[in-house]
Amino acid sequence: MNMFARWLHRQRCAICGQYMGKSGRSLIALETATGTGATWHLCEDCYVAVTRELERAELRTPARVRIAVGVVASERGQSARYSIWDERFWEQLSDRSQDRLLIWIFAIAFVVHAIAFMLVAAYVAIVH
Secondary structure (H helix, E strand, O other), X not given: OOHHHHHHOOOEOOOOXXXXXXXXXXXXXXXXXXXXXXXXXXXXXXXXXXXXXXXXXXXXXXXXXXXXXXXXXXXXXXXXXXXXXXXXXXXXXXHHHHHHHHHHHHHHHHHHHHHHHHHHHHHXXXXX
């Protein structure tokens, strides 16, 4: 399989949505009454979180895997992330992450203004 085809077939984690490398795992929940089941392809971090939730739970029904996946998805899923406009997003950022963000904002602003200045200077030099 060529490199482009492998890139197209990369799978995302069913819980957090990150691309999985070779460390992806599959989790299968079998329903004894119906004989059908569900399969989730999880990244390593989400798989560890689900197995930890399975060990922690006292529930021993066939639906316990589905419940554990639901609990982990409510904590780690894409819907659990906050928007950049939400105040909770900024509260969750560490000081180091906030510092990095500010440095990048200042660097990008500097570069944009420098390019704009050079374009205006080149335009003035060409016209006059």
